[in-house]
Amino acid sequence: MKDDKIPAPRMERRDAAENRLRILDAAQRLFDGHGVENVSMNQIAIEAGIGPGTLYRRYRNKSELCLDLIKDTVVLLFEEMEAFLELHASAPPRERLQGVLALFLRFREKKVQLLAGVENPASSGRGFQARAASPLYEELHGLLVRLLDEMAAAGQHQPDSIFTADLLLTALSSDFYLFQKKTRGMSSETFLEQLFLSFLGVNAG
Amino acid sequence: MKDDKIPAPRMERRDAAENRLRILDAAQRLFDGHGVENVSMNQIAIEAGIGPGTLYRRYRNKSELCLDLIKDTVVLLFEEMEAFLELHASAPPRERLQGVLALFLRFREKKVQLLAGVENPASSGRGFQARAASPLYEELHGLLVRLLDEMAAAGQHQPDSIFTADLLLTALSSDFYLFQKKTRGMSSETFLEQLFLSFLGVNAG
């Protein structure tokens, strides 16, 4: 073997770095002005003063771009969650699950548009398949599975934790959540409560 | 008032009727050959020998076209369900719900592609919002609500039936169902069982 060092992690090019900023900046500006929904990748490229190819090289779709825009907030969310779980380490798992979900819903409310953008690959890949492949989904899923397994150990939960976590996250998706709010006229609190009643046959109270 | 008869329900034009057939025929042929997923409205228009405008006049999107292609089967499905419910009119509501869901899953298996086509408006409107507006969704939803209300009366179900029905139908959507089968490696039977465990804290027996 001649050289098995990591193949020299060349620095990010200066122009590339600048373009990253221009893109993020342009996107933020357009999103604020017209709503995430109504802004196309094209418009962003133009506003950023770059070609479409350049934009797509960095972000395969609007979803990835949105994710980049809320990445910091997402990190904060997970920190909040971990903090909450640590603080209530000895509380019954059901309460801990509820706290975590409440935190998530609060987060969702703050970032409705961008989060919807993250979850809706617009056109592109296979709906759920795509969503579940995102790092955000996987991390949340892992966290839920942990909690559900605890509940199972305490005899409070029968079914497959993986399945239940998938189901929970589907219920918490933009699509379903916003539908319940807008069309069924449900409040965040009622929503969470109903979720608990449905899934665990248990009062959220 | 001069004339308040119904304003003469002119017959469907001959050419229009013929085009309808050409479209359905072309679509069926292309779907069979390349899979629903991989066929565009454009291709269908070309194969049918008509302009895109003509195609879109009749079907606002691929979803509606797919629905037209399985309409007959859907009618059969509802007849099966009604028959089942009548036959087991005196069985406990939980069993009746289970039977209905099993029938639906069997139907889904038979028409995977087209049903996925119905549920995925490809691009176009607001994900869930659109799905829930379809007549198929609404009818199923109504049926589930009826059953869930029965269960509530029997004290076997706490939460809002409307909410639970939405949740059930989301879990039964192509997206979620196929994800569970393909990615999580779950069988139809296990799926139904897990669904019952999750929702009702009850063994599907």
Place this chain on the structure above:
DNA sequence: ATGTTAAGCGGAGACATCTCCGCTTGTCAA
């Protein structure tokens, strides 16, 4: 038959996503 009328047709084109590839340019090594 014939005229009137609106339903229906079709295709150009606006706009979107996403790819491909030849040219440019920043970075590193010598």
Place this chain on the structure above:
DNA sequence: TTGACAAGCGGAGATGTCTCCGCTTAACAT
């Protein structure tokens, strides 16, 4: 410095969805 080279750029264009609108033509009344 300078040369080599990959990373990056950009925009033309393939393909798709969906609309708009002037022309055609089937259906009905006369």
